[in-house]
Amino acid sequence: MGHLVADMYLSAANSTGRTPADIGIVNPGGLRDEFPGGLRTSLDTAVSDVTVAQALNVTPFANNLWTTTLTGAQLKQVLEEQWQTTADGAQTSRAYLQLGLSSNVSYTFTGARDSSGHATLNNNIDEIFIDGKKVTDDQQITVAIPSFLLGGGDNFRTLSQGMDAKDTALVDSDAFQSYLKGEGTISPRFNKQAVKISDVADSYDASGNLTFTASELNVDSFKAPAIEKLSVSVDGVELGTASVEGGTAKVDVPLAGKVAAGEHVVMLKDAATGTEAHLTVTVGGKKAVAFPDVPAGSLFYNEITWMQQEGITTGWEDGTFRPYDSVSRHHMPNIGIRERNIFWMRCIKFWFLCHL
Numbered sequence: 001m002g003h004l005v006a007d008m009y010l011s012a013a014n015s016t017g018r019t020p021a022d023i024g025i026v027n028p029g030g031l032r033d034e035f036p037g038g039l040r041t042s043l044d045t046a047v048s049d050v051t052v053a054q055a056l057n058v059t060p061f062a063n064n065l066w067t068t069t070l071t072g073a074q075l076k077q078v079l080e081e082q083w084q085t086t087a088d089g090a091q092t093s094r095a096y097l098q099l100g101l102s103s104n105v106s107y108t109f110t111g112a113r114d115s116s117g118h119a120t121l122n123n124n125i126d127e128i129f130i131d132g133k134k135v136t137d138d139q140q141i142t143v144a145i146p147s148f149l150l151g152g153g154d155n156f157r158t159l160s161q162g163m164d165a166k167d168t169a170l171v172d173s174d175a176f177q178s179y180l181k182g183e184g185t186i187s188p189r190f191n192k193q194a195v196k197i198s199d200v201a202d203s204y205d206a207s208g209n210l211t212f213t214a215s216e217l218n219v220d221s222f223k224a225p226a227i228e229k230l231s232v233s234v235d236g237v238e239l240g241t242a243s244v245e246g247g248t249a250k251v252d253v254p255l256a257g258k259v260a261a262g263e264h265v266v267m268l269k270d271a272a273t274g275t276e277a278h279l280t281v282t283v284g285g286k287k288a289v290a291f292p293d294v295p296a297g298s299l300f301y302n303e304i305t306w307m308q309q310e311g312i313t314t315g316w317e318d319g320t321f322r323p324y325d326s327v328s329r330h331h332m333p334n335i336g337i338r339e340r341n342i343f344w345m346r347c348i349k350f351w352f353l354c355h356l
Contacts, residue, residue: 001031001058002100003189005176010102012065012175013144016168019067021144023130024102025078027154030146031100033057034222035186043222050186055177063146065170068162072128072139077158079107079125083117084155091118097154101193102144104131108197108279113216126197129278134265146172190224191274192217206261206285206306210239211252214268214277218247227275230268234259234281237302242268260305261285285309291321299323 009024035058036048070078082099084092095115111117111124128135135141145159147167152160180186196216204210210232217227227244232253240253249268261283268277294304304321307313315321 001034002026002028002098003103003193004035004186005031005059005172006100006102008176008179009065009144009146009172010104011179012170012172013067013168016170018168019142019164019166021067021142023105023141024144025149025159026100026146027149027156028098028100029154030061030063030148031058032060050180052177055180056173059173059176061146061148061173063148063172065144065168065172065175066147066150066165067142067144067168068150068159068165069140069142070158070162071137072135072141073137074158074161075135075141075143076125076128076137077122078156079109079128080122081156081158082113083111083121083124085118085121086155087157091115092155098194099156103189103191103193105129106193106195106276106278108195108277110196110198127279132276132278134278134280144168188221188224189274190219190221191270191276192219192227195268195275195277197277197279200279200281203282203284204255206259206283206309207256209252209254210234210259210266210281211250212279212281213248213250214242215248217244217249217270217275217277219273225273227270227273230270230275233267233269234264235297235302236267244270255283257303257306259283259302260309291315291319293320294323 005026006024009026010021013019013021013024033054035050035054079099082097084094084097086092096113096117098113105128107128108126109124110126111120117124130141143159143162148154149156149159150165194216195214198213198215200212214230217230218224226247229244230242230249230251232239232242232251234255237258239255239258242249242251242253251268263280263282266279266281269275291304291308294301300323304313304323308315313321
């Protein structure tokens with residue numbers, strides 16, 4: 001339900017034609033019922049049409065909807081404040097309070113979502129992605145939130161420190177009804193937006209395997225399906241899959257020949273639930289000088305860069321690779337000479353290694 005309301009906040013704020021919002025956030029205490037109405041007290045409640053009364057039961061406080069602008073560093077601190085403390089830094093009776101986020105937000109974390117996570121307080125959130133792009137500390141992000149959170153309610157104090165706060169002149173309960181009418185039919189969203197990541201290496205060998213652990217992959221919600229398998233891709237190139245057991249995946253896929261040295265974004269994806277988790281990793285090795293006509297993200301970028309690193313290709317004399325050019329017969333002698341030079345260089349290297 002938190003995801004639905006956060007999506008509604010984002011949509012409603014952007015419907016005003018005033019300050020456009022990037023994401024929506026709702027606190028769990030601002031939600032007082034589920035759909036179908038009464039589901040909290042009876043799991044046998046049947047699916048039915050949503051009434052105005054049921055919508056009001058979900059958002060009964062009639063908060064005004066506001067926008068405020070945070071930096072990426074402040075947004076990260078807001079997520080850190082899910083591990084609840086008082087203004088003096090003391091742990092509250094509720095050790096952890098999960099925020100609802102609009103569907104375009106995902107993040108990775110490392111700390112336990114309970115009182116033990118307070119041992120790593122302010123170091124629990126790893127990376128945040130909005131619309132699939134990593135959030136930087138100095139990035140400006142406009143957030144749609146209820147007036148309760150704008151005032152720092154539920155110990156989310158950083159939300160009160162944003163810039164350029166503006167009242168949308170919308171009441172959240174009214175906006176919710178309008179949103180539901182516009183959607184027509186609604187259904188649960190089971191994509192997991194917060195995934196725990198561990199065992200990530202400082203750097204990976206370009207000729208080795210990418211290994212780490214992703215856990216807490218399943219959504220804690222009524223009738224939410226369990227994830228069984230994740231696809232693993234780097235910069236959009238699929239490297240393999242990882243099986244999921246009990247909400248945990250041990251990722252172990254080969255990098256050789258597919259990923260160049262440097263910093264890369266890994267994406268884990270489950271097509272059935274829509275879950276997507278992103279994390280940044282570093283691959284070590286010889287840093288290739290990029291071909292100007294093979295930019296990052298282009299077709300076969302990683303493969304071509306790997307060949308350059310391994311000395312298999314140096315491109316053309318002008319420093320280009322010309323990936324889409326045809327190779328004619330008169331080019332073949334040059335290619336043969338280059339390959340023969342590479343062969344003899346490797347023979348010489350092998351001879352020296354044998355005689356050390």
